[in-house]
Each structure stands twice: as C-alpha cells, then as structure tokens.
Amino acid sequence: MLTVEKANLHYGAAQALRGISLNAEMGKITCVLGRNGVGKSSLLRAISGQHPLSSGSVVFNDVKLDGLAPYNRARQGIGYVPQGREIFPLLTVKENLESGYAPVKRSDRFIPNEIFSLFPVLQTMLGRRGGDLSGGQQQQLAIGRALVTRPKILVLDEPTEGIQPSIIKDIGRAIKYLRDSTGMAILLVEQYLDFCRELADHVYIMDRGEIVHEGAAETLDTPEARRHLTV
Numbered sequence: 001m002l003t004v005e006k007a008n009l010h011y012g013a014a015q016a017l018r019g020i021s022l023n024a025e026m027g028k029i030t031c032v033l034g035r036n037g038v039g040k041s042s043l044l045r046a047i048s049g050q051h052p053l054s055s056g057s058v059v060f061n062d063v064k065l066d067g068l069a070p071y072n073r074a075r076q077g078i079g080y081v082p083q084g085r086e087i088f089p090l091l092t093v094k095e096n097l098e099s100g101y102a103p104v105k106r107s108d109r110f111i112p113n114e115i116f117s118l119f120p121v122l123q124t125m126l127g128r129r130g131g132d133l134s135g136g137q138q139q140q141l142a143i144g145r146a147l148v149t150r151p152k153i154l155v156l157d158e159p160t161e162g163i164q165p166s167i168i169k170d171i172g173r174a175i176k177y178l179r180d181s182t183g184m185a186i187l188l189v190e191q192y193l194d195f196c197r198e199l200a201d202h203v204y205i206m207d208r209g210e211i212v213h214e215g216a217a218e219t220l221d222t223p224e225a226r227r228h229l230t231v
C-alpha cells in the first residue's frame with residue numbers, strides 16, 4: 001500500500017499541498033479529483049520524486065521514499081505517467097518503450113506482450129516517431145512505458161486529458177484489467193468525473209491543497225462532494 005502522510009509541499013513561498021494524507025491500496029483504483037490548480041499534479045510529483053515535500057512522508061510497502069531520487073522510486077515499484085505524457089517526440093515508439101528499461105534488472109529488459117494486448121496500436125506503430133502519434137496514442141505509449149518498468153503501483157496524472165472518447169474507453173479498460181489481473185495499485189488524478197465514477201474503488205477530492213472529501217465512488221454524487229467539483 002502507498003501511504004501519504006501529512007504532506008506539505010511549497011513552490012518558493014507558495015504552498016501547494018497542505019497536510020495531505022491518503023492511501024492507495026494494492027488491487028484497488030484510487031482516484032483523486034479536483035478542479036484546476038488545487039494541487040493534484042503536485043501530489044503526484046511528490047510521490048514520484050519529481051518535487052520534494054517540505055514536510056510529511058510517502059511510504060510504499062513499508063519503504064520510506066522521502067529523499068529517494070525518481071529512478072530509485074521506480075525501482076521500488078512506482079510507475080509514473082506524467083501529465084502531458086512527456087513522450088520523446090523524435091524517438092520511435094519502440095525506443096520510447098525501451099526508455100523504461102533503466103530501473104529494471106537485465107533479465108527483465110524486454111517489452112512485455114501484455115502491453116501490446118492492452119494497446120495493439122503500439123505494436124503496429126513500433127517504428128513510428130513518438131511525436132507522430134495522436135494524443136490518445138501517446139497516452140497509451142506513456143502508460144506502456146510505465147508498465148515496462150514492472151510497477152507495483154501505477155500513478156497517472158489526468159490520463160483522459162485532451163483524448164477522444166473511444167481511446168478514453170480503451171484506457172479505462174486497460175486500467176481495470178491491470179487492477180484485476182496483476183493486483184497492482186492504481187492512483188490517478190482526474191478532472192473527468194464520469195471516468196472516476198466508473199473506475200474508482202475509492203475517491204478523494206482536493207481543494208486548495210487539502211483533502212476535503214473521501215469515500216466510495218458512489219459518494220461523488222452527494223451534494224457535498226459536488227460542491228467541491230463544480231466551477
């Protein structure tokens with residue numbers, strides 16, 4: 001299980017996370033919802049090691065991650081799919097996938113077939129440049145690249161952002177498959193309510209750097225939860 005405890009994070013004098021505590025359990029999909037700018041990406045950057053916490057801690061399967069570099073967190077099993085996907089545009093799809101080899105041991109340095117079963121388009125486009133793919137295909141590639149690192153938890157930053165509905169469905173199916181077949185934990189932040197309602201086992205809502213609601217996916221339909229999500 002991933003546990004974030006009393007996390008505070010600053011950008012200079014500006015505080016983006018204010019005492020955030022949450023859990024993401026193995027074999028469960030945990031969604032963090034919230035409007036623009038409430039600190040969702042900052043939370044994931046803190047978990048993946050892209051930005052340090054000012055105080056508080058991140059613990060994964062009893063290992064304290066604070067102070068570990070991103071590649072060492074990847075070795076601990078944290079697979080991070082960043083907002084905007086961050087595909088290498090001039091590298092091929094195959095090379096982009098292979099860029100996930102860095103944290104894995106030599107014997108695991110191959111692309112698992114499962115990735116092509118989940119996202120067949122990646123197999124047909126292996127020789128194409130990452131920058132030539134559509135936004136939805138790049139999102140699939142970014143998830144594929146994270147899976148190459150053999151994660152125990154997949155951490156996704158707005159996987160539906162700017163993506164057409166048919167590919168959103170494919171991505172939703174893939175996320176459910178990964179939960180059910182591998183028992184990995186999935187933690188995703190989103191603004192797209194229906195996607196979370198459909199997928200989540202547990203939800204949190206953030207507002208201005210704080211957790212303001214926590215519960216089962218059905219609780220998203222309560223007036224109290226809606227109040228934090230409407231613009």
Ligand SMILES: Nc1ncnc2c1ncn2[C@@H]1O[C@H](COP(=O)(O)OP(=O)(O)OP(=O)(O)O)[C@@H](O)[C@H]1O
Pocket residue numbers: 011014015016034035036037038039040041042043083191
């Ligand atoms: N590198 C940075 N330097 C300074 N302030 C930042 C930086 N990154 C984010 N912020 C600020 O921190 C706050 C939280 O931003 P964050 O990106 O975590 O929110 P978010 O909920 O992910 O928003 P979005 O949905 O727009 O991605 C915002 O006020 C934002 O302007």
